[in-house]
Structures are given as C-alpha cells and as structure tokens.
Amino acid sequence: MAAADPLSRVFAALADPTRRDMVARLAVADATVGELAEPYDVSVQAVSKHLRVLEDAGLVSRSREAQRRPVHLEAEVFDLMTAWIERYRRQAEERYRRLDDVLASLPDDVPPTQEPLPGGGAP
Amino acid sequence: MAAADPLSRVFAALADPTRRDMVARLAVADATVGELAEPYDVSVQAVSKHLRVLEDAGLVSRSREAQRRPVHLEAEVFDLMTAWIERYRRQAEERYRRLDDVLASLPDDVPPTQEPLPGGGAP
DNA sequence: CCCGTTCTCAACCAGGTGGTTGACAAGATG
DNA sequence: CATCTTGTCAACCACCTGGTTGAGAACGGG
Numbered sequence: 001m002a003a004a005d006p007l008s009r010v011f012a013a014l015a016d017p018t019r020r021d022m023v024a025r026l027a028v029a030d031a032t033v034g035e036l037a038e039p040y041d042v043s044v045q046a047v048s049k050h051l052r053v054l055e056d057a058g059l060v061s062r063s064r065e066a067q068r069r070p071v072h073l074e075a076e077v078f079d080l081m082t083a084w085i086e087r088y089r090r091q092a093e094e095r096y097r098r099l100d101d102v103l104a105s106l107p108d109d110v111p112p113t114q115e116p117l118p119g120g121g122a123p
Numbered sequence: 124m125a126a127a128d129p130l131s132r133v134f135a136a137l138a139d140p141t142r143r144d145m146v147a148r149l150a151v152a153d154a155t156v157g158e159l160a161e162p163y164d165v166s167v168q169a170v171s172k173h174l175r176v177l178e179d180a181g182l183v184s185r186s187r188e189a190q191r192r193p194v195h196l197e198a199e200v201f202d203l204m205t206a207w208i209e210r211y212r213r214q215a216e217e218r219y220r221r222l223d224d225v226l227a228s229l230p231d232d233v234p235p236t237q238e239p240l241p242g243g244g245a246p
Numbered sequence: 247c248c249c250g251t252t253c254t255c256a257a258c259c260a261g262g263t264g265g266t267t268g269a270c271a272a273g274a275t276g
Numbered sequence: 277c278a279t280c281t282t283g284t285c286a287a288c289c290a291c292c293t294g295g296t297t298g299a300g301a302a303c304g305g306g
Binding site for chain 2: 251252253254255
C-alpha cells in the first residue's frame with residue numbers, strides 16, 4: 001500500500017510477519033540492519049526494504065553511527081491504531097448491550113408468538 | 124496478503140481505507156452488500172470482494188435472508204490486534220522507564236566527567 | 247412461471263509488494 | 277592509500293491486489 005493516509009500505512013506495515021517480528025525485537029532493544037537481518041534467511045537488502053516500510057509508517061527511526069545505522073522503535077504510532085480499534089470495538093459492544101436490554105424488556109411486552117385462532121374467543 | 128496467519132490477515136484487511144470505513148459503519152448497524160456499496164462509487168462486485176477479505180480475516184460474517192446477505196461485524200477479532208499492540212507498546216515503554224531510572228541514578232554514582240588531576244592530592 | 251432484485255464467480259488488467267542480484271557510497275582500519 | 281564492513285540504490289521478476297465487465301445463481305413477487 002502506497003496509500004497516503006497514516007493509518008493505512010501503519011496497518012499495512014504490520015500486516016507482514018517478518019516486519020511484526022522486527023518490531024517485537026526492537027521493543028526489546030535497538031539494533032542495526034545486520035543484526036535485524038541475521039535470523040531471517042533473506043538478504044540484507046530485503047530487510048532494508050522492510051525497514052523503509054516501517055519507517056514510512058512512522059514505526060521506526062534510523063540514525064547514523066559510523067557505517068552502522070541503528071534502528072529505533074517509535075512506539076507512539078501504536079496509539080493511532082489503538083485509538084481506531086478501541087473506538088469501533090466499543091461502539092460494537094455498545095450495540096450488543098442495547099440489544100440485550102431490548103431482549104430483556106421484551107417478555108413484559110407483546111410476546112411474538114402467533115395466535116392460532118382466526119376468529120377466536122375466550123372459552 | 125494471502126498469508127496464513129490470522130494476525131496478518133486482520134492487519135492487511137484494515138490497511139484499506141474503504142474497508143476501514145465499512146467496519147466503522149458496521150459498528151453502528153448491520154447492512155446488506157448493496158447498502159454498504161452505495162456511498163463508495165465503485166461496483167457492487169468490488170465491495171463484495173472487500174467483504175470477502177474482511178470475512179477471511181474473521182472481522183465480519185455474512186448470513187442469508189432471501190436474496191439479501193446481511194453483513195455483521197465480529198468485534199472479538201479486534202482483541203487479537205489489541206493484545207499484540209499493547210504487548211510491544213508496553214515493552215517499549217518499560218524500556219524508556221528503565222532508561223530514565225538509569226539516568227536518574229547516574230549522578231549519585233561515578234560522574235562520567237574526567238578527572239583533570241593525574242596524580243592529584245588534596246592540598 | 248417469468249421477471250426483477252441482489253449478489254457472487256470468472257476473466258482480465260494496471261499497479262504494488264517482497265524477493266533476488268549487482269553496483270556503489272560511507273567509514274573504520276590495516 | 278588499499279581494503280573490508282555495513283548498508284542503500286537500481287533493475288528485474290513472480291505474485292497478489294483492487295478495480296473493471298460479463299455471466300449467472302438464488303429467491304421473492306407480479
């Protein structure tokens with residue numbers, strides 16, 4: 001996704017298992033590109049590309065230290081996602097709560113069972 | 124992403140603005156495919172495809188009601204994401220906290236300033 | 247029973263994604 | 277200075293994605 005909006009970029013960045021694993025490891029400690037690439041059995045170039053995606057999403061920042069480029073996790077962007085998710089999760093839960101209320105109040109009202117007697121009178 | 128793992132599918136599903144908007148609207152009320160498609164200026168088929176992505180991610184379920192196929196939001200899958208996000212966000216915050224502690228305790232310990240007196244004795 | 251409505255399936259297309267290899271920039275170090 | 281280390285850039289490739297159109301399935305209503 002080369003989409004412009006930040007939320008799409010963050011979600012897309014985390015839709016890849018390798019990238020999620022990188023984030024998980026960066027939550028523990030900063031790391032260089034080589035260190036990050038070591039366990040994955042892909043080229044360093046591929047990892048560099050993944051890092052670019054994470055950087056474009058604002059999840060990661062890269063500084064400079066001699067030839068090395070230490071990668072650092074920027075955790076604030078998580079809040080963007082959390083806010084979005086929580087908003088609609090709560091809204092959906094609210095719906096369920098209201099539905100429960102309606103169902104609970106129903107037996108006091110008209111029961112939805114049909115009346116089998118066409119011209120029926122009480123005996 | 125045709126990836127097998129559920130987390131990737133959920134993230135990928137929400138990486139599209141149109142799909143996120145559908146989820147937002149479904150949080151308010153269930154809807155049919157036609158109702159969902161109406162505001163988007165794309166074909167109904169495209170919306171049907173989007174719904175399939177959301178369904179494969181477990182975010183949505185489709186039942187049957189005459190020709191109509193009402194779509195219902197399944198909010199539980201959000202928990203999967205929230206759990207993942209919160210885990211690494213907290214881990215990253217913990218790192219900052221520990222770093223702060225180290226920095227705070229530093230002045231009580233050996234100050235990192237060099238001693239300018241080589242064989243220096245007290246006067 | 248035929249018709250209209252609602253929706254999915256199939257084929258196709260432009261463009262993006264994750265991977266590769268090869269070349270090269272930036273720096274420490276012999 | 278020559279060289280090794282670390283990482284990026286560029287070109288290329290197979291595959292997935294989001295969109296289209298056309299055909300057809302499923303079902304209610306006249």
